[in-house]
Amino acid sequence: MGLFDRHAGTIARSRAMLVDGFHPLSVRMDRVLSPTEALIGGRHTILLGTNNYFGLTFDQSCIDAAVEATRLEGTGTTGSRIANGSYGDHLDLETEMAEFFGMKHCMVFTTGYQANLGFISSLVGEGDFLVLDADSHASIYDACKHTQATIIRFKHNDPASLEARLRRLDKEPGNKLVVVEGIYSMMGDTAPLKAFVEITKRHGGYILVDEAHSLGALGEGGRGLVEAAGVLDQVDFVVGTFSKTLGAIGGFAVSNHDDFDILRVMTRAYMFTASLPPSIVASVRAALKVVRARPDLRVRLWENVATLYDGLAALGFRLGPEHGPVVAVHMPNEQTTIGCWRALLEEGVYVNLAVPPATPSGGSLLRCSLSAAHDRAQIDKVVAAFGRVGERFGLLDRQKVAAID
Amino acid sequence: MRASHNLKIVEPMDDVATDDRLEVLEDIRGRLEPYRTDDRAIVGGTVITKDLNIDSLAVMDMVMEIEDRYDISIPLNVVSEIHTVDELTDTVLRIRGGH
Ligand SMILES: Cc1ncc(COP(=O)(O)O)c(C=O)c1O
Numbered sequence: 440m441g442l443f444d445r446h447a448g449t450i451a452r453s454r455a456m457l458v459d460g461f462h463p464l465s466v467r468m469d470r471v472l473s474p475t476e477a478l479i480g481g482r483h484t485i486l487l488g489t490n491n492y493f494g495l496t497f498d499q500s501c502i503d504a505a506v507e508a509t510r511l512e513g514t515g516t517t518g519s520r521i522a523n524g525s526y527g528d529h530l531d532l533e534t535e536m537a538e539f540f541g542m543k544h545c546m547v548f549t550t551g552y553q554a555n556l557g558f559i560s561s562l563v564g565e566g567d568f569l570v571l572d573a574d575s576h577a578s579i580y581d582a583c584k585h586t587q588a589t590i591i592r593f594k595h596n597d598p599a600s601l602e603a604r605l606r607r608l609d610k611e612p613g614n615k616l617v618v619v620e621g622i623y624s625m626m627g628d629t630a631p632l633k634a635f636v637e638i639t640k641r642h643g644g645y646i647l648v649d650e651a652h653s654l655g656a657l658g659e660g661g662r663g664l665v666e667a668a669g670v671l672d673q674v675d676f677v678v679g680t681f682s683k684t685l686g687a688i689g690g691f692a693v694s695n696h697d698d699f700d701i702l703r704v705m706t707r708a709y710m711f712t713a714s715l716p717p718s719i720v721a722s723v724r725a726a727l728k729v730v731r732a733r734p735d736l737r738v739r740l741w742e743n744v745a746t747l748y749d750g751l752a753a754l755g756f757r758l759g760p761e762h763g764p765v766v767a768v769h770m771p772n773e774q775t776t777i778g779c780w781r782a783l784l785e786e787g788v789y790v791n792l793a794v795p796p797a798t799p800s801g802g803s804l805l806r807c808s809l810s811a812a813h814d815r816a817q818i819d820k821v822v823a824a825f826g827r828v829g830e831r832f833g834l835l836d837r838q839k840v841a842a843i844d
Numbered sequence: 845m846r847a848s849h850n851l852k853i854v855e856p857m858d859d860v861a862t863d864d865r866l867e868v869l870e871d872i873r874g875r876l877e878p879y880r881t882d883d884r885a886i887v888g889g890t891v892i893t894k895d896l897n898i899d900s901l902a903v904m905d906m907v908m909e910i911e912d913r914y915d916i917s918i919p920l921n922v923v924s925e926i927h928t929v930d931e932l933t934d935t936v937l938r939i940r941g942g943h
Contacts, residue, residue: 573908583920590920594908607917801901 455774458781463792466784473497474686474812479789485817487807488791492764493655493736494812495686498729501722505687508721515716521704528720535727536691540662540677544699546692547720549712551651551680552578554690557708558678559618559647560585566613570604572596572620572630574799576649579618585707589613595623595799598634605642615644621653621664625798625806627763629657632668640673647676654730655684656740656764661730685726687719739811740764743818747809750822754829755836767793768805768825771834776803779828786824869933871913875906876929888930916940 443450456463470478474494475486495501508528516523529547537545548554555578563569565587571579574595583590591608594600601617608615617639619630632648639646650663658666663679665671675696681689692702703709715723729736744762751768752758759767770776773794780792783805791806798804807821829835873886879898880886886896893900907918910932916939926932 573905591917592904592908592920600908600912603912603915604917607911607915795899796901800905801899 456777458777461781463777463780466789474810475814475817477789479784482787484784484787484789485813485821486789487809487813487821488789489810490652490683490808491686491810491812492652492684492740492808493686493726493730493733494810495684495726495729497812498686498726500729501686501725504721504725505718508717512717514718516714518713519710520714521710523714525714526717526720528717528724529714532720532724533691535724537693539660539727539731540665540693541671542677542693543695543697544693546699546703546706546709547715548690548692548709549715550688551678551682551690552581553708553712554678554680554692555579555649556582556585557706558582558676558692558702559616561702561705561707562645562647562676563588563614563616568608568611568613568615569618570601570608570615570644571618574623574625575618576620576624576651577797579649588616596628596630598631598638601635602638602642605638605644609642615639615642617644617646619646619648621648621650621657622763622765623799624652624765625793625804626759626767627652627765628760629653629664629763632664632670636668636670636673645675646673647678648674650677650679651683652763652765654679656737659734661734661737681719681723681726684730685723687722687726689715689719689723736811740809743809743811743813746815746818747807747821750818751825754822754826756825756829756834757836764809766807766809768807770803770805773803775832775834776805779832779834780805782828782831783824786828788821788824865933865937868914868936869929872910872929872932872936875909886929888928888933890929891927892929892932893927910936914940 466479468477468479472478474489474491474496477484477486512526516526520529533545533547537543548557559579559582563586567588568591569583569586569588570591570593572595573592591604593604605615617635619635622629636646648665650665653663655661657664660666662671665674665677676692676694678692681687744764748758748762748766757769770779776792776794780790783790793804793806795801869888876886876896879896881897890896892898892903904920904923907923911918914936918935918939922935926935
């Protein structure tokens with residue numbers, strides 16, 4: 440058996456994604472023009488799958504900060520902070536992130552993926568229990584492979600399911616760490632966090648919330664679901680990313696636990712990888728200032744969410760369970776999803792093609808994410824394009840009803 | 845998942861009443877029935893992710909249902925070492941028996 444033979448099934452599946460010699464993974468953005476527009480194959484295309492929730496990738500203050508930092512401190516750190524040392528700006532960013540969440544400590548990672556992978560896997564060990572939502576992000580599942588802790592899954596967003604699992608563990612002496620997300624990245628639904636926190640505390644557990652998709656989007660101050668649900672002072676750890684609302688790359692973990700800093704020398708995904716370059720640290724610090732100063736961006740974002748979600752629902756598409764910065768459009772099967780995705784691209788709309796194993800419960804989705812930077816005309820165009828494509832593929836509920844009649 | 849884990853699959857136990865075992869086995873076979881690929885019956889020796897049209901995610905989801913049915917914890921670390929219907933059955937019995 441050759442090295443690549445084990446991937447034969449995936450290779451066949453990937454070939455089946457070829458339509459007229461065109462593969463979804465071969466899309467080339469010739470030029471990204473703004474947070475919401477790119478040139479793809481010579482066509483001006485609306486970007487509706489960026490996670491760029493506040494549109495800060497082109498914010499002037501963020502760009503200026505990144506350029507200035509590059510001039511002053513160079514293009515990269517060329518090593519990890521444990522080996523090469525921390526730049527003052529790394530420490531300042533950590534102070535500002537901790538302060539933003541009203542916590543004592545912050546650790547910054549090179550990506551959000553590494554933050555989850557490294558942080559979660561070094562928090563729990565042999566004899567402990569990692570209790571996670573069934574629809575957790577891949578980075579959380581991968582953390583499970585890097586710890587000796589016992590892994591227990593509970594039903595997605597189901598407090599009773601969490602409660603049953605923690606109750607069964609009541610007699611176990613090990614620590615219990617519950618891991619949930621603020622907003623789920625594929626369906627755009629929000630966790631019943633208040634209930635999760637209450638249940639976890641009642642059973643003596645710790646709780647970690649990944650706010651990757653909710654930072655900026657939720658809470659009066661943009662601190663995510665922990666703020667919106669009023670549990671900021673009760674959660675043990677908040678993890679998140681700089682790659683979405685903050686418009687750059689990187690991850691973080693914040694906490695009030697006194698011995699938090701020891702994790703810097705316990706977390707391999709922090710120790711054995713190069714730290715964030717000065718430009719990124721500078722733009723993230725600038726972006727955090729924007730998030731604090733511009734609550735109007737959050738209002739814009741949710742207006743756009745409502746326009747898209749309600750527009751698609753009115754057309755008869757089946758959507759994720761609630762309004763959210765991520766709007767998931769359910770598709771009947773993988774082939775139709777690919778066809779619709781391609782047709783939307785031809786209409787000048789780029790969304791995320793989401794198929795298993797990236798999706799929950801084996802379904803296929805057209806995943807849309809909104810930005811405060813989208814204007815009304817763009818979203819109207821998107822809804823119209825979805826209408827034409829849905830009609831062509833017979834996906835709209837009224838068509839199904841008509842067919843049954 | 846890790847091979848070296850403190851929760852290990854143990855050999856089927858003789859001291860478990862056979863009626864009990866039959867009942868759990870039947871329950872699991874019933875849950876797997878929708879994933880049959882041909883007319884071969886699901887038996888104790890059926891290898892779950894190989895002989896049936898079920899992926900590991902669906903297996904994990906089924907395990908959550910089994911956990912609630914028997915009010916037990918079946919860690920993912922244990923699930924990843926289960927291959928056959930017999931092994932799953934014996935795991936349920938072992939954990940339910942407090943082992
Ligand atoms: C819930 C969740 N956590 C973590 C990550 C990882 O973040 P990053 O892309 O910054 O590595 C993502 C996004 O990819 C995510 O959706």
